[in-house]
Amino acid sequence: MLLEHLVVPVEDFEAGTGWHVQDRGLCRGDACVPLPAGAAEGGQVDVAMVAAAAGMALVEDEDDGVWALGSRAGGHALEGADLPDLVLPDLDGNPFRLSALHGRKALLVAWASW
Secondary structure, three states, X not given: OEEOOOEEEHHHHHHHHOOEEEOOEEEEOOEEEOOOXXXXXXXXXXXXXXXHHHOOOEEEXXXXXXXXXXXXXXXXXXOOOOOOXXXXXXXXXXXEEHHHHOOOOOOOOOOOOX
């Protein structure tokens, strides 16, 4: 989740991370992490406090004034390497399903203007 501010509305935090703020703490499925007092009050989430309590990575790009928050707590490994079946246009504009490459190595190159 990319952030311009470290205090965000609960709804934005939940939509961006998949974690839900509840009375018992920060929850995702059956997993819950207790939150310190003041971490989520008044409909706002203090992202730095939540990140520290839940073990989420939080890094700052000082030059651009943005932060990146890791969405999962616990461990540094991916839970899986499954990719959804993307359908993208090929060079001729015809739809190409990523699943057509199943069982083969593939390199995906992405670009963004920002």
